[in-house]
Amino acid sequence: MAYSEIKISAYKPEGFLKSYTELVRKKMLPYQYRVMKDDEGCEKSGVFSNFINAAKVLKGEKAGPFYGMVFQDSDAGKWIEAVGYSLALSSDKQLEDKTDELIDLIANAQDKDGYLDTYFTISNKEKRWTNLLEAHELYCAGHLIEGACAYYEATGKDKLLSVVVKNALHIYDKFITEKKEGYPGHPEIELALLKLYRITGEEKFLELSKHFIDVRGADREYYKKEKESRNWSVWGNNAEDNYYQQSHAPVREQTDAVGHAVRAVYLYTAMADLSAETGDNSLYDACKRLWRSIVDKKLYITGGIGSVFQGESFSADYHLPSDTAYSETCAAIGLMFFAQRMLKNEVKGEYGDVMEQAFYNTVLSGIELTGKAFYYANPLEAVPGISGCTATHWHDKITRPGWHACACCPPNAARTISSIGKYAYGENNDTVFCHLYAAGEVNFSNGISLSCKTEYPYSADVDYKIKGNGILAVRIPHWSKNTTVYKNNSPISPEIKEGYAYIKASDNDEIRLCLDMTPRIVYPSEKLYNLSGKGAICKGPLVYCFEGVDNNGKVLNAFIDGNSSIEAEDFDIPLSTGTKRLKIKGYIRKTAEGLYSDKKPEIIPAELYAIPYFLWANRGENQMRVWMDIR
Ligand code: FUB
Ligand code: ZN
Numbered sequence: 001m002a003y004s005e006i007k008i009s010a011y012k013p014e015g016f017l018k019s020y021t022e023l024v025r026k027k028m029l030p031y032q033y034r035v036m037k038d039d040e041g042c043e044k045s046g047v048f049s050n051f052i053n054a055a056k057v058l059k060g061e062k063a064g065p066f067y068g069m070v071f072q073d074s075d076a077g078k079w080i081e082a083v084g085y086s087l088a089l090s091s092d093k094q095l096e097d098k099t100d101e102l103i104d105l106i107a108n109a110q111d112k113d114g115y116l117d118t119y120f121t122i123s124n125k126e127k128r129w130t131n132l133l134e135a136h137e138l139y140c141a142g143h144l145i146e147g148a149c150a151y152y153e154a155t156g157k158d159k160l161l162s163v164v165v166k167n168a169l170h171i172y173d174k175f176i177t178e179k180k181e182g183y184p185g186h187p188e189i190e191l192a193l194l195k196l197y198r199i200t201g202e203e204k205f206l207e208l209s210k211h212f213i214d215v216r217g218a219d220r221e222y223y224k225k226e227k228e229s230r231n232w233s234v235w236g237n238n239a240e241d242n243y244y245q246q247s248h249a250p251v252r253e254q255t256d257a258v259g260h261a262v263r264a265v266y267l268y269t270a271m272a273d274l275s276a277e278t279g280d281n282s283l284y285d286a287c288k289r290l291w292r293s294i295v296d297k298k299l300y301i302t303g304g305i306g307s308v309f310q311g312e313s314f315s316a317d318y319h320l321p322s323d324t325a326y327s328e329t330c331a332a333i334g335l336m337f338f339a340q341r342m343l344k345n346e347v348k349g350e351y352g353d354v355m356e357q358a359f360y361n362t363v364l365s366g367i368e369l370t371g372k373a374f375y376y377a378n379p380l381e382a383v384p385g386i387s388g389c390t391a392t393h394w395h396d397k398i399t400r401p402g403w404h405a406c407a408c409c410p411p412n413a414a415r416t417i418s419s420i421g422k423y424a425y426g427e428n429n430d431t432v433f434c435h436l437y438a439a440g441e442v443n444f445s446n447g448i449s450l451s452c453k454t455e456y457p458y459s460a461d462v463d464y465k466i467k468g469n470g471i472l473a474v475r476i477p478h479w480s481k482n483t484t485v486y487k488n489n490s491p492i493s494p495e496i497k498e499g500y501a502y503i504k505a506s507d508n509d510e511i512r513l514c515l516d517m518t519p520r521i522v523y524p525s526e527k528l529y530n531l532s533g534k535g536a537i538c539k540g541p542l543v544y545c546f547e548g549v550d551n552n553g554k555v556l557n558a559f560i561d562g563n564s565s566i567e568a569e570d571f572d573i574p575l576s577t578g579t580k581r582l583k584i585k586g587y588i589r590k591t592a593e594g595l596y597s598d599k600k601p602e603i604i605p606a607e608l609y610a611i612p613y614f615l616w617a618n619r620g621e622n623q624m625r626v627w628m629d630i631r
Pocket of ligand 1: 071186262263312328330406408
């Protein structure tokens with residue numbers, strides 16, 4: 001293992017990241033609680049009522065029906081996990097009380113043998129474990145495990161931890177002791193079991209995680225046989241589409257990122273984590289191949305992955321449409337997970353770069369600035385009247401909905417933001433790693449602490465003040481063409497290895513990193529056939545987009561001047577702070593009336609304005625475009 005994660009409580013955020021961790025604590029989590037409880041005025045979710053009804057069934061009482069997706073319980077797990085991280089950052093009695101209330105309901109819904117899944121407990125008991133392909137029992141178990149670990153670490157309360165340990169031992173007995181065949185249709189429990197293993201020290205959890213990873217794809221017929229032996233289905237999934245379920249080959253032989261994108265990156269996360277934990281290089285080698293497949297051929301400039309709605313999946317290499325992009329928020333989150341586990345194997349700038357790209361663009365784009373509306377799909381181009389309206393663009397909404405029938409993304413975003421410290425920082429014996437430029441205070445367990453002051457991602461200067469003696473390893477992002485490092489106000493030339501500057505630091509040293517955030521136009525490869533002749537504007541880690549509201553209502557008829565200077569200026573968007581918008585020269589193409597015309601369009605010079613992509617759709621319905629035509 002190259003380094004260890006820090007504890008969530010070791011980092012106290014400030015600045016931009018604090019504005020988001022506070023948004024999660026004050027707005028997103030209370031709002032999501034109300035949704036889970038089916039409060040008046042909220043979209044019904046049934047999360048609480050499912051646990052209540054499952055408990056009634058177990059007691060032999062009359063119960064209401066199950067409500068929602070077969071994996072509805074997972075929302076509770078992710079929400080509790082987010083609360084755990086949030087409480088580790090700052091206490092919040094109300095939030096903690098609400099969580100304890102939910103945990104009591106979950107505990108009551110657990111069967112005597114440890115089984116826990118409301119869909120099957122309420123009305124489908126005889127169907128337990130018969131449909132691993134679709135029914136997500138192991139996925140839900142994984143999310144409850146992650147929630148329990150986070151909540152225990154933050155509060156020391158172990159009620160939910162005991163519940164998930166009992167559940168995980170039940171699953172261990174099923175798949176290891178009783179040798180039940182099969183592996184999760186939706187990977188998740190593999191990575192969760194590794195967390196549970198680290199918290200409890202119970203070797204069975206490590207063994208079970210490894211088991212699910214090892215058997216995946218070894219028997220390619222498993223899901224087919226499973227389907228033949230059951231007479232029910234959730235969605236009628238094709239059990240023979242092994243590529244879709246990442247079961248086309250044993251994981252160590254897989255080379256291309258394929259199938260359902262979230263499932264894929266959750267699987268790769270577990271593989272990378274297991275390889276860091278056990279030193280299994282065959283797994284890390286596979287992860288490196290899969291990483292290359294994503295980063296070289298299947299990654300949006302916004303850090304999004306999984307480009308097609310059909311199956312929420314990866315498409316062919318270089319197929320990255322803008323206006324019909326799926327680019328699910330959860331998939332970008334999963335990519336952050338994967339990158340963070342890759343960093344635990346090897347500290348390489350590219351892993352940090354991609355983690356940052358996904359976070360500041362697609363993950364944050366998933367959240368409205370109110371904290372009460374969320375994107376599932378994150379397109380790179382939006383057209384009012386078409387986006388969210390037509391069959392081809394139904395998934396790409398023009399503004400963020402308040403909730404989703406499949407609500408995987410909102411609590412996923414909440415847990416990722418409130419645990420941002422573990423993505424930003426890491427440590428080993430004498431070194432502290434700064435993967436993201438995250439303002440705030442960090443107390444590492446190796447005795448070093450630091451304070452970081454920065455207005456990142458809007459400003460390029462990052463100031464560290466160190467307490468203790470050791471090495472500060474700071475990522476130098478690929479986009480910073482001229483980076484200067486100062487130690488106590490004098491420029492230094494630290495050793496640069498694999499995209500990180502290694503700076504020897506002593507008590508009270510002040511290290512300043514000056515990155516080069518000159519706005520730039522990024523040009524796509526010619527392999528991205530749909531982007532021919534286009535360019536996108538970026539500044540630092542942020543991808544920018546053009547929105548109608550800043551450009552006289554229209555941007556789809558505009559193109560930018562590739563030789564123009566690009567100027568940054570302060571710009572207020574309600575509920576955001578410190579935003580900079582970019583001004584660039586360009587042109588408007590004014591066409592004649594009628595659907596088609598022989599008349600050549602008039603080309604009118606114009607000043608065009610772009611805002612950070614993650615802030616789009618916060619000011620009503622607008623045309624929006626990332627990739628602009630360039631002249
Ligand atoms: O199936 C569970 C979650 O819901 C997936 O991770 C998302 O892609 C959505 O399908
Ligand atoms: Zn999602």
